Amino acid sequence: MSDVHLQLSKVHRHFGEGETLVRVLEAANLTVRGGELVAIVAPSGAGKSTLLHISGLLERPQAGEVTITGVATSKLSERGRTLLRRNTIGYVYQFHHLLPEFSALENVTMPQLIAGRDQTAANRRSMRLLEILGVAPRAQHRPAELSGGEQQRVAIARAAxxxxRIILADEPTGNLDPATSEVVFEALAGLIREEGVAALIATHNFDLARRANRIVTLRNGLIEDTTL
Incomplete structure (x- = not known):
């Protein structure tokens, strides 16, 4: 493994107050390194999405530190957090959210053009990602012309x-059948190895979670390494 890309140190996140207080994270610690895929497996309502939101700088914890690629974020301004999030974190959701009027290639290229990369370099990068994920032959097809698994692999390419340096995924195979889920998960794992990205993935699929480098769960506000 390479260097640490994501680190949570004694992170607290509570909701409500008094008798309605819910302690989702309580002095939670987590480290994810480059090239490492960590799966979060926990019951619904345990706080998986909250953990992803805090890791992705979409929410602030009440206490503790979130360090992204060596940058401590607790004292960053909202603009600083936005820039760091934009430059270092990719997101994959349960639904692909591809733009329907654009091809697979265009969906992956567009974020690069917005970031200032020229068209030729962006197309080259997009095709490389689509090749890694096994959907390069479908590059010119629009989302409606792709299968569910193909759509999700294009969404992963877009996230990358x-x-x-970090990819966060919330139930990325949740809408797919078991066989397609395996294909998509293996494609994601291959991309993580190829690109040296740190990945934190929330999933209910125990069989897929076992293929991650590590499995963690949320219990009593703590992040615990576990085996299934």
């Missing part, structure tokens, strides 16, 4: 388009 701007060379993030």
């Amino acid at each position: 388009a701007n060379n993030p």
Whole structure:
């Protein structure tokens, strides 16, 4: 493994107050290194999405530190957090959210053009990612012409388009059948190895989670390494 890309240190996140207080994270610690895929497996409502949101700088913890590629974020301004998030983190959701009027290639290229990369370099990067994920032959097809698994692999390529150091995925295979889920998960794992990205993935699929480098769960506000 390479260097640490994501680190949570004694992170606290509570909701409500008094009798309605819910302690989702309580002095939670987590480290994810480059090239490492960590799966979060926990019951619904345990705080998986909250953990992803805090890791992705979409929410602030009440206490503790979130360090992204060596940058401590607790004292960053909102603009500083936005810039760091934009430059270092890619997101994959349960639904692909591809733009329907654009081809697979265009969906992956667009974030790069917005970031200032020229068209030729962006197309080259997009095709490389689509090749890694096994959907390069479908590059000119629009989302409606792709299968569910193909759509999700294009969404993963889009998340990786701007060379993030961290990929966060919330149930990325949740809408797919078991066989397709395996294909998509293996494609994602291959991309993580190829690009040296740190990945944190929330999933209910125990069989897929076992293929991660590590499995963690949320219990009593703590992040615990576990085996299934």
